[in-house]
Amino acid sequence: MRIILAALALILSTGLALASPDFWRQEWPNTDFETTTIENWGEILSGGPPKDGIPALTDPGFISVTDETRLEGREPVITLELGGVPRAYPIRYLTWHEIVNDVVDGVPVAVTFCPLCNSGMVFDRRVDEGVLEFGVSGKLRNSDMVMYDRQTDSWWQQAIGTGIVGHFTGRELVQLATWMESWDEFRTRNPDGLVMDEPAWRRAYGRNPYVGYDGSTRPFLYNGEPPPHDIPALMRVVRVGDRAWTLGRLRDEGEVAEAGLVISWAAGQASALDSARIGQGKDVGTIRVRDASGADVPHDVMFAFAFHAFWPDGRWMLPN
Structure with missing residues (x-):
C-alpha cells in the first residue's frame, strides 16, 4: 500500500506540472480542446496507464447462471434488467476493464465501474442519431475515471455521465436503473439469467x-x-x-x-x-x-x- 501511495503521489505531482491543453494535445490530436467545461486543467491527472491502457470491452460473451462456477457467492455484480433475460456484470472483470460496451434488448449500453470512486453505473450509449463506443482515457478528475468516445475522442466524466472536453461537451448520457448486488442474490432471483463470461485477457480476475x-x-x-x-x-x-x-x-x-x-x-x-x-x-x-x-x-x-x-x-x- 505504501509503495502504491508513493507512486501515485509521484504521478500527482507530475500531472500537476504538465497538465494543460497543449500537453494533452500531443496524446489526443483528434480531441477538440477548445470546447470544454474545464476551467482548471490541473484537475486532469494521469492515472498511470495511457489511453486504452485499461482495455474497455465490447460485445462481451455471456453464459448461463447455471454454468458459472468461478464466482464466489458474495462477489459483487452489476445487475441490468432491461427486458428479456437479466444480465450480471461481475465486478471482478470491471475492476480490470472499467467499461463494457454491450447491447441489451436492442439498447446499446456502457456498463462502467471506477474503482477509485466505487462508482458503478450503466448508461445508454445513444447520443443524437448515433451510438458511441467508450474507452478508458487513462485520465482522472477528482479521482474519477475520464472516459472517451471512439467516434470523436471527446472526454466524458464517468461519475456524472457528462461530456467535459470536445465535441460532446455538456451532453449528458442517460443513466439506466441498475444496481450492485452479490452473485448469490442475482442467481437466486434469476436462475435463468445470464452472466458475463471471463474475458480473453491475461488478468488476475x-x-x-x-x-x-x-x-x-x-x-x-x-x-x-x-x-x-x-x-x-x-x-x-x-x-x-x-x-x-x-x-x-x-x-x-x-x-x-x-x-x-x-x-x-x-x-x-x-x-x-x-x-x-x-x-x-x-x-x-x-x-x-x-x-x-x-x-x-x-x-x-x-x-x-x-x-x-x-x-x-x-x-x-x-x-x-
Missing part, C-alpha cells in the same frame, strides 16, 4: 489490486475538499440526483423512506476494494432504490469525497 483501499483515510490522486459533517472521505454514500445518504445510516436503519424514495440495505455483498480476494471482502451490503410505485431508480453507490467533489452544493440526507 477475482483479485483486488486495490487491497485495503476503502479502509484508507485518503483517496488516491485527490486533493479536493473533504466531505462535510465529519463524514469519512471513503464512506460509501447512495447518490440519487444531488442527494446523498450515507451507508452507515442505511445500515443502521435498514430502510429509509424520504424524498419520494424507498432506499433499503441488506447484508451479503462483499466490498470489491477490501481484501486481496474480492469474494472475501468485508460485508458492505446491497442497496436498492425504488420510487413510490416500487420501480427501480437510477442511482450510484460512491465514496463521499466523490459526491462532494461533483456535487459541492448537494444535499446530505442525515438522520434527524
Whole structure:
C-alpha cells in the first residue's frame, strides 16, 4: 500500500506540472480542446496507464447462471434488467476493464465501474442519431475515471455521465436503473439469467489490486475538499440526483423512506476494494432504490469525497 501511495503521489505531482491543453494535445490530436467545461486543467491527472491502457470491452460473451462456477457467492455484480433475460456484470472483470460496451434488448449500453470512486453505473450509449463506443482515457478528475468516445475522442466524466472536453461537451448520457448486488442474490432471483463470461485477457480476475483501499483515510490522486459533517472521505454514500445518504445510516436503519424514495440495505455483498480476494471482502451490503410505485431508480453507490467533489452544493440526507 505504501509503495502504491508513493507512486501515485509521484504521478500527482507530475500531472500537476504538465497538465494543460497543449500537453494533452500531443496524446489526443483528434480531441477538440477548445470546447470544454474545464476551467482548471490541473484537475486532469494521469492515472498511470495511457489511453486504452485499461482495455474497455465490447460485445462481451455471456453464459448461463447455471454454468458459472468461478464466482464466489458474495462477489459483487452489476445487475441490468432491461427486458428479456437479466444480465450480471461481475465486478471482478470491471475492476480490470472499467467499461463494457454491450447491447441489451436492442439498447446499446456502457456498463462502467471506477474503482477509485466505487462508482458503478450503466448508461445508454445513444447520443443524437448515433451510438458511441467508450474507452478508458487513462485520465482522472477528482479521482474519477475520464472516459472517451471512439467516434470523436471527446472526454466524458464517468461519475456524472457528462461530456467535459470536445465535441460532446455538456451532453449528458442517460443513466439506466441498475444496481450492485452479490452473485448469490442475482442467481437466486434469476436462475435463468445470464452472466458475463471471463474475458480473453491475461488478468488476475477475482483479485483486488486495490487491497485495503476503502479502509484508507485518503483517496488516491485527490486533493479536493473533504466531505462535510465529519463524514469519512471513503464512506460509501447512495447518490440519487444531488442527494446523498450515507451507508452507515442505511445500515443502521435498514430502510429509509424520504424524498419520494424507498432506499433499503441488506447484508451479503462483499466490498470489491477490501481484501486481496474480492469474494472475501468485508460485508458492505446491497442497496436498492425504488420510487413510490416500487420501480427501480437510477442511482450510484460512491465514496463521499466523490459526491462532494461533483456535487459541492448537494444535499446530505442525515438522520434527524
